Amino acid sequence: MPEDEEPRNGVSENARKNKPAPRLKRRRYAPIKIANQIPMRRRKEIEKALGEVGGSPTKWSRNSGTKNHSFMRKRIKPGTIRHLEYDLLDVEIGESWPVPISIIHGSRPGPVVTLLGAIHGDELVGPLALTYLCGPNFMGPDRVFDANSLAGTIRIVPIVNLPGYRRMIRDFPDNRDLNRAFPGNPDSNTTSRVANRLWKNIISTSDYIVDLHTAGKGRTNIPQIRANLAHASTNRIARSFGIETILDSEGPKGSLRRVANEHDIACITYEGGGPDEADPESVQIAMYGTINLLRSLRMLPGYPSKPRFRILASGSVWIRSDQGGLLDVLAPAGSFVEEGEIVATITDPEIPGVHHDVVSPIRGLLISSATHPFVNSGSPIGHLLPVKRGVSTLKRRLDEEGCLIISGSDGEPPWRDDEEIEDIAVFGEWSGGSPDAEWGPNHSNEEEDDS
Template sequence: MTDASDTQQWFGTDLGPGQSVNTEIEVTESYSGRNIAIPIQVRRGLRPGPTVFVSAALHGDELNGTGAIRTLIGDDSWTLDSGTLLMIPVLNLLGFERHSRYLPDRRDLNRCFPGSAGGSMASRLAKVIFDSVVARCDYGIDLHTAAVRRTNFPNVRANLDQDECLRLATAFGCGILLHGIGPKGSLRREATNLGCPTIVVEGGEVWKVESSVAECMTRGVLNVMKELGMMQGEPILPDSQVMIRETKWLRAERGGFMSMHCAPGDSVEKGQAIATNSSLLAEDQNRLEAPFSGIIIGMTTLPAVQPGEPVVHVGRLANTKSVRRHAKQVAGDDVQRTAHEHLATNIQVTTPTEE
């Protein structure tokens, strides 16, 4: 909890109550010896409150969050009343400039936290970010998309056994809350361990800004600000949310071309046809079925598969009643319904034929 009566210094700039600044964090040097810096906007409210970071493009090709943060920065319709907000549109600038998930040394920045001053370039970069941003914040929101050739229905991932993480995850307003502490070295796991409860939001695909996914993210960030008392108003939440603790990737059993029978965000019942695999001449069909009742969290966007490749990511729900309840809450929430409709247009969904 920061004291709004005092001037704060952020990355070499003094910032008083009610002020904002566009600044940058120097993180490393290029081959020519020039400084490489991450752009960041810092805003302060007039009253005391928590310090929160919102970051995107930790994987440099995941840009939906970048679009959402840029929208928030350019939107004059909302006001930060208390606390301090750090908005970082692109965290992995080196990957972003190469249209790549990874850093130039092929390391995943999201496996390198909290970093090391004497380690690899990725580890040094992680340490600068961790020490200059995370260590000074009370909460964090990290915006992601699915990996290349995949898409995700908007969902929040966090250690839901941690009370403050659960509070943020619920307030964000996605219909799906996915429990997990995160991989070792990931930003959310190490930040939460440090005492800065952090959630990850997944939605959409790489290399693009999808308006419906970005809208989910902007609403969610504002929801969290309201929950923390940093803005006026109450969070806009769906009628119900589901907490998922078990997921399973359905993988192709044979090579061929996949016909999908579901879309991201769909509710499915145990035994329901998910996808049918066949030759290019539609022969030798092999069908994937839901192993349990649940939700389609994500799926491949590449219909051509080989044996063992991931096709659909399913999150388990308790029973068919929960499945119907989830479908109803998606239909009743404008933001989620729009995301569901838009993401479905990127997938050719067909009706399974009788076997």
């Protein structure tokens, strides 16, 4: 039997179709605080989808299938962790692009959850979060990911687009976007072949998928979930991530989450921070949310954390520049801004002394802002969720600068233990005479030490 037709780990037919086991009572979700960000028509669609599927996790059974988890002809026994390599391309000679995959197969039955990072090669928050989760602080006996206490299977691919990652670019080497190529085609272009192989071997054999991203070039996003809330099991994991901002949309054509949902596989996208950076808060919240999600699926022991409120948004406003020049952002991503509030100023080095203010057209939460100072008329400089109700609830979670404190961001980063940190002296001399002497062709030995 080809891998893609293998029974999913004994997942019952009911579970696969996302129906509750008969003896489980249907349970509705707890009321939500700020549901009115979603229009009535969409709310009805979502309520209908949730009514068809119970709110409780399904009872999983392995009676019908093998107890081993099978991946690419390798068998992973219950209660074990394996670190394998997966070839993105099926070739006998030339580049096969092997990527690391870690599989934790629990000793108890449960769903298959796949965690993916860097489908875009320059988005590093996912790879960092997943690498930490695969490290010794989180994986192994008596850790969060302990195969002996785990129910179900977790598959982790920290860097999907490894060729793009090595080149520090978003796309694959054939300049195509993997996240617009699903489900792919085995006879088409390189990216489409990769998409199709991932689809067959990893995506279609998953019950739940978490796809970790950042904003695109020149922007940064506050940690947020993007999900089709009218897909019931996707709705459930979107909420279970435990953060405040959820954008309700189907996703672009060919995107992993849209195509997964079309095949009734739950899939959410997390976005936090920007490309080419390792925003620690976004990394921490990605880890926090992933663990929350696995706890609410009852795969990991412990209770999931829940946010004080959720903004379920079905629309947004882009704030654009009406002038060209250099941008100075006054209200960064995460700021709650009032109508008419100045969010940025623009100056032109060619006309010193003149500046233009950019004001917010409406009251709301800035979920994204520009990071590149160069703007033209029409450049997007902020992405705003209009917030009409629940303002006082939201304002209680603002810090001194008026930025939203996102659940999971407070406290020590979970992967760093202060007692383990040691001060280490390094002796030697600076190459070229100063720390930055070798940086770039125009830098001489006379450069300042700090730049």
